[in-house]
Amino acid sequence: MQEASGSSAAEAPRAVGTLGLPEDASAHGHRIDSLLALSHRFDFVLATVMLGWLVLMLWRFRGARRVAADGGTQRSRALVMVAALIIFGVVDGTLFARSLGYLDEVLWNFTEPVGNPNTVRLEVNARQWAWEVRYAGQDGRFATADDVVTWSELRVPVGVPVWVQLTSTDVVHGLALPNFRVKLDAVPGRVNQTWFQAAREGTWEVACYQHCGTSHYKMRGTLKVMAPEDYAAWLREASRQAARGHDDSDAPAHWGWEWRPAP
Amino acid sequence: MRLFSTDHKVVARQFLWAGLGFLLLGGLLALLIRWQWAYPGRPVPGLGWVLPESGGALTPPTYTGVFTMHGLLMVFFAIAPLLIGALGNFVIPLAVGARGMAFPRLTALSFWVFAAGGVLVLASFGVRLGTASAAWTSYPPLSTHVFTPGVGQTLVMLGVVCAAVSSFLGAVNYVVTVVRCRAPGMTWGRLPLTVWGLFLTSVLNLLFIPVVAAATGMLLLDRLTGTRFFLEGAAVVGGGDPLLYQHLFWLFGHPEVYILILPGWGMIGDFVAFFSRRPAHGYRGTVVAMSTVSALSGLVYAHHLFTSGLSPMLGRAFMTLTLVISLPSTVMFLNWMMTVWRGSVRLTAPMLAAVGAMGVFGLGGVTGLALGAVATDIPLHGTMWVVGHFHLTMGAASFLAVFAGLYFWFPKMFGRTLHAGWAKAHVLTSAVLFIAVFGGQLLTGYAGQLRRLYDPYQYTFLKHLLELNQWTSFAAFALGLAQGIFLVNLAWSLRKGPAADANPWQVGTLEWTCAPSPPPEDNYARVPVVVRGPHELSQPEGHERLGRDWIGQAELLPGEASRAAEGAEEPGSQVPSAGGAA
Numbered sequence: 082m083q084e085a086s087g088s089s090a091a092e093a094p095r096a097v098g099t100l101g102l103p104e105d106a107s108a109h110g111h112r113i114d115s116l117l118a119l120s121h122r123f124d125f126v127l128a129t130v131m132l133g134w135l136v137l138m139l140w141r142f143r144g145a146r147r148v149a150a151d152g153g154t155q156r157s158r159a160l161v162m163v164a165a166l167i168i169f170g171v172v173d174g175t176l177f178a179r180s181l182g183y184l185d186e187v188l189w190n191f192t193e194p195v196g197n198p199n200t201v202r203l204e205v206n207a208r209q210w211a212w213e214v215r216y217a218g219q220d221g222r223f224a225t226a227d228d229v230v231t232w233s234e235l236r237v238p239v240g241v242p243v244w245v246q247l248t249s250t251d252v253v254h255g256l257a258l259p260n261f262r263v264k265l266d267a268v269p270g271r272v273n274q275t276w277f278q279a280a281r282e283g284t285w286e287v288a289c290y291q292h293c294g295t296s297h298y299k300m301r302g303t304l305k306v307m308a309p310e311d312y313a314a315w316l317r318e319a320s321r322q323a324a325r326g327h328d329d330s331d332a333p334a335h336w337g338w339e340w341r342p343a344p
Numbered sequence: 345m346r347l348f349s350t351d352h353k354v355v356a357r358q359f360l361w362a363g364l365g366f367l368l369l370g371g372l373l374a375l376l377i378r379w380q381w382a383y384p385g386r387p388v389p390g391l392g393w394v395l396p397e398s399g400g401a402l403t404p405p406t407y408t409g410v411f412t413m414h415g416l417l418m419v420f421f422a423i424a425p426l427l428i429g430a431l432g433n434f435v436i437p438l439a440v441g442a443r444g445m446a447f448p449r450l451t452a453l454s455f456w457v458f459a460a461g462g463v464l465v466l467a468s469f470g471v472r473l474g475t476a477s478a479a480w481t482s483y484p485p486l487s488t489h490v491f492t493p494g495v496g497q498t499l500v501m502l503g504v505v506c507a508a509v510s511s512f513l514g515a516v517n518y519v520v521t522v523v524r525c526r527a528p529g530m531t532w533g534r535l536p537l538t539v540w541g542l543f544l545t546s547v548l549n550l551l552f553i554p555v556v557a558a559a560t561g562m563l564l565l566d567r568l569t570g571t572r573f574f575l576e577g578a579a580v581v582g583g584g585d586p587l588l589y590q591h592l593f594w595l596f597g598h599p600e601v602y603i604l605i606l607p608g609w610g611m612i613g614d615f616v617a618f619f620s621r622r623p624a625h626g627y628r629g630t631v632v633a634m635s636t637v638s639a640l641s642g643l644v645y646a647h648h649l650f651t652s653g654l655s656p657m658l659g660r661a662f663m664t665l666t667l668v669i670s671l672p673s674t675v676m677f678l679n680w681m682m683t684v685w686r687g688s689v690r691l692t693a694p695m696l697a698a699v700g701a702m703g704v705f706g707l708g709g710v711t712g713l714a715l716g717a718v719a720t721d722i723p724l725h726g727t728m729w730v731v732g733h734f735h736l737t738m739g740a741a742s743f744l745a746v747f748a749g750l751y752f753w754f755p756k757m758f759g760r761t762l763h764a765g766w767a768k769a770h771v772l773t774s775a776v777l778f779i780a781v782f783g784g785q786l787l788t789g790y791a792g793q794l795r796r797l798y799d800p801y802q803y804t805f806l807k808h809l810l811e812l813n814q815w816t817s818f819a820a821f822a823l824g825l826a827q828g829i830f831l832v833n834l835a836w837s838l839r840k841g842p843a844a845d846a847n848p849w850q851v852g853t854l855e856w857t858c859a860p861s862p863p864p865e866d867n868y869a870r871v872p873v874v875v876r877g878p879h880e881l882s883q884p885e886g887h888e889r890l891g892r893d894w895i896g897q898a899e900l901l902p903g904e905a906s907r908a909a910e911g912a913e914e915p916g917s918q919v920p921s922a923g924g925a926a
Contacts, residue, residue: 100812102723103792103805117720124710131706134681135699142620142689148882148893149686152623157682161626165674172713173667180663180717188719189656209491250578252486253586255651255726259792259805264725266652268587269485269577273653286805290726290794292479294486295404298798333578344655 103259106285106306108240108278109187110262116179123172191343194244194276201237201312205247206336207254207267209293210300215337218320224337227324229316233302235287237279238312244276246341255291258304264290274344279306348456350448351865352433355455357757359429360750362455362462363422368827370417375824376402376410382810382817384799407798408477409496413465415480416500419600420507421462423742427607428549429458429514431749432542434757436518438855439539441527441874441898443866446520454513461506468499476500479796481593482563484574484586489567501564508557515549518542527854527898529874534897536853536878537617537624538749540631541610544638548599548606552642556596559589590649598645601738602637605705608745609634609676612698614878615748616680618851619695620687621893623879626679633672633679640669650721659718666716673709677702688882692849693767697748700775701741707779708736711786729789732782740778747771747830754837755844756855759862762837770829777823784816846919850894852880857896860919872898 105114153161187193194200204215204223211233218227237243247256249267257264258277265275287302307315328334349355379388380402387400395406402410433451437444445451468475473494478487482501485491522535522543535543562573576583617624624630646654646662654662680702689695711733714720724730751767754760788809793800800806800813844861855863858872880886880895887893889901899918 100787100791102790113719113723116717117714117723120714120717120720124713127710128707131677131681131710132703135684135703138681138684139689139691139699142684142687143691145686145688147686148620148622148688150622150882150884152627152879153625153679153682158626158629161629161675161678161682164678165671168674169671173670176713176717176720177663177667180719181660183719184656184659188722189659252491252577253483257726257794259723262723264651264722268653270583270585271587271653286803288794288803291483292408292486292796294491295408295477297408297796298404298800298802301802 105260105262106279106281106283107261107263108280109183110260112179112183112187113262116176116183119179120172120176123175127168127172188275191244191274191276194242195343197242199241199309200276201241201243202340203235203237203243203245204337204340205235205245205256205267207247207249207256207289207293207300209251210289210296212256212287212300212302213336216316216319217340218323219317223340224335226327227320228337229319229323230334233287235302235304236312236315237304237306238309239279239282239306240309242276242278245274246338247273247275248338250336252293253291254289254293254300257288257290258285259288260285261304266291272338272341274341282306282308348452350444350452352437352445352448352451353757353863353865355451356430356432356434358455359425359433359458360757362459363425363430366417366421366462367423367426370414370422371824371827373410373414373417375820377407377414378817378820380407380410380798381800382814384801402798404798405474405477408479408796409475411796412476412479413469413500416476416504417465418739419480419604420504421458421465423604423738423746424507424511425458426746427604427742427749428511428542428545429455431611431746431753432514432518432545432607434753435538435749435855436521436542437525438756438859438863438867439536439853440522440525441530441854441858441868441872442521442525443868443871445517446525447517450513450517454510454517457506457513458510461503461510463503464499464506465503468496468503471496471499481597482560483593484563484566484589485577487563487567488575490575498564498567501560501567504560505557505564508553508560511549512553512557515546515553518546519550522546527872527874529898530854531874533628534874534877536610537613537627537630537634538607538610540634541606541608541613544634545603545606548603548638548641552596552599552603555592556600559592559596562592563589587652590652591646594645594648595642598648599641601734602641604738604742605745606634606638608701608705608742608748611745611749611752612680612701613676613683614853615694615698615752616683616687616702617879617881618849619690619692619698620684621690621881622683622687623877623881624679625682625685626675627877627879630676630679633676636672637669637676640665640672644669644716647716647721650718651725663716663718667713670709670713670716677706677709691768692751693762693764693771694748694752694849696768696775697744697751697771700771700778701744701748704736704744704775704778704782705741707783708733708738708741711736723792724789726794727789728785728793728795731795732785732787732789735782735785736778740775740782743778744771744775747774752849753855755848756859756861756863758838758841759844760837760841761844761848762841763833766829766833770826770833773826773829774823777819777826780819781816781823784812784819788812788816850892852876852894852896852899853878854897857918858898874898875900875904 206213216229254267285304289300392400475496565571573584644666847856
């Protein structure tokens with residue numbers, strides 16, 4: 082579906098009736114998706130057993146003649162504890178262990194973007210109601226004259242780590258890349274960090290997930306995943322134009338910061 | 345009924361009417377949200393006179409006010425006053441065998457402070473720039489004067505402070521009443537589970553209401569006096585920290601969901617025992633489980649902040665604690681199930697409501713698991729999945745618990761009997777439609793629909809969800825209409841309902857066995873002397889010596905010597921009951 086860079090998920094609505102997660106276009110999102118699918122199977126089994134047992138019991142014991150007059154025997158009380166521990170161990174234990182695996186190896190593992198020489202760095206500044214995106218330009222450094230800034234359009238190359246530093250100018254926003262399993266708050270006065278890696282070229286949607294005022298629902302952007310050579314060519318040209326058009330007196334435009342070390 | 349009465353039963357009714365009024369208002373606001381998601385921007389039928397400029401259609405500013413006030417009204421002005429203000433005030437003194445609350449004037453004060461808060465909140469709808477619109481969480485900087493300058497936001501925040509003060513005063517009263525005013529012989533192990541639930545809720549209120557009062561107070565200072573606790577960014581130089589507010593808010597906000605469900609858990613525990621005609625399975629285990637959940641409730645809050653840039657250390661810790669809290673919840677839930685097992689089930693309206701509350705709470709519980717683990721929280725964070733999850737637990741389950749309690753204690757409160765058939769019909773349709781509405785929200789959330797969007801279909805990846813949202817909205821409208829059953833039943837029963845028996849449910853707790861319906865102002869002619877637990881049902885000695893399947897908590901069997909405290913009054917405070925209604 083997403084083969085050519087011209088085609089675009091951001092413009093082609095999916096068929097009605099597909100209620101799965103948004104399509105995954107990232108290198109690591111499948112790990113979350115499979116864990117979530119497993120957790121839904123747990124949910125389904127637990128919910129079915131619970132509701133089924135409840136309804137069955139109401140039917141089976143409705144107006145029953147014989148009643149157990151005790152508040153549970155030692156055995157039945159032990160049974161409850163054992164059952165609770167088994168459910169807890171299996172369901173919560175699996176979720177915990179596999180979630181921790183993802184966190185340690187992907188989400189909180191910044192050695193990947195730090196160590197990879199091809200890593201692309203982005204500074205994102207959220208404001209009511211747009212995403213300002215800053216690219217380091219040809220000199221590879223932020224907060225310099227050749228920084229490229231785009232509005233509500235992120236551009237990244239495919240197949241390399243993308244390391245994002247995020248803040249906000251005004252209120253709390255939330256940067257969501259639904260197709261890349263990325264969510265991070267943009268908080269004024271703080272720089273939050275995350276990273277992801279696109280697996281396929283195409284155009285995807287950027288959404289705000291924190292209520293940020295009247296036009297919160299319009300704080301939509303796009304994420305363009307490009308072939309590395311296309312990205313390099315675009316950045317070179319945009320950086321040259323940015324350096325030429327740089328206006329030293331335009332203070333509000335200079336919101337960029339020196340790249341921060343990994344958390 | 346005196347307006348400024350200090351009788352806990354009168355104050356309970358005041359909370360009941362006020363809470364039902366706000367429930368109605370909050371529910372109507374919810375239906376407006378559902379309309380907007382089904383027919384974005386289309387005029388709402390019959391709303392033209394309220395919103396003349398848009399011809400009755402919701403505009404983005406109106407919509408933000410609507411969903412903000414839906415949340416705030418439901419949490420602070422509907423569920424809390426109904427479950428804690430109305431049922432708590434009514435039940436606690438009666439169930440512990442007290443002649444009233446420990447501090448009667450505090451009881452009245454807590455209602456009138458609440459009422460003042462309600463007036464402020466209602467007034468906010470009429471001011472320029474409209475009511476509060478920064479979501480029920482009121483995250484700064486959005487909720488400060490810089491981004492929400494209207495006086496409506498200030499009025500609502502003051503209203504929330506009033507509701508907080510009211511809850512705090514009520515909690516002081518409840519805790520002291522349970523600790524100090526129990527009848528002779530009413531040991532902790534003989535308290536009905538409802539009292540345990542209300543007691544634990546009150547303890548949590550005492551601990552965490554001051555936190556939300558502090559956060560809201562600091563926000564009000566920012567708005568009104570120019571402080572900068574939570575302001576930061578381009579709008580200020582040398583500001584404070586918006587994230588501090590989020591921590592304070594959720595340090596209260598997460599216990600709050602337990603505050604709003606613990607009384608319901610207690611009632612479920614009691615009602616499944618009463619209407620399975622057997623003692624609660626593992627009473628002690630259930631009490632320990634409820635207490636453990638209460639103790640843990642303040643230690644899990646940061647799962648609301650998994651995407652806020654939380655340090656990995658805190659992320660790990662809060663993920664662990666969040667998952668751990670499901671263990672005592674499971675023990676409690678299984679104990680309820682085991683109570684019904686080998687019982688003799690009576691499908692009364694309170695029982696159906698309690699079982700319905702169990703069902704929706706269970707669904708809400710399992711759908712919360714994925715939100716408690718950081719990795720699976722990411723795709724679901726801030727989506728309708730979260731909305732569906734917490735509406736099942738603190739919306740649907742609390743709502744059904746309110747009606748379980750109301751249908752159960754209505755005869756005692758008003759001395760009249762509700763129409764049982766209509767009560768059951770109301771409970772059943774509500775439970776089924778709750779699952780439909782919040783199930784639909786879970787599905788759209790899984791597909792990625794974000795919360796609080798005026799028009800979700802701005803996003804291409806959400807366009808295909810319109811049809812599902814419409815079906816969910818139809819279920820919500822049906823749920824709204826179904827409440828008419830309750831209103832008609834209520835109006836009819838209050839005027840024409842048959843006089844209630846002292847003990848229509850044939851159970852043994854003090855309010856049913858030692859006081860008529862309704863009880864006199866000082867509750868008990870003679871303070872009962874408690875000799876047994878709250879669920880003495882289907883006991884062989886009861887069958888043999890009394891010829892019935894229940895024994896009153898203060899009832900001595902023929903020939904049984906008084907086991908109560910020495911020097912206590914003569915037993916025999918039992919009120920005769922013709923029995924057998926419903």
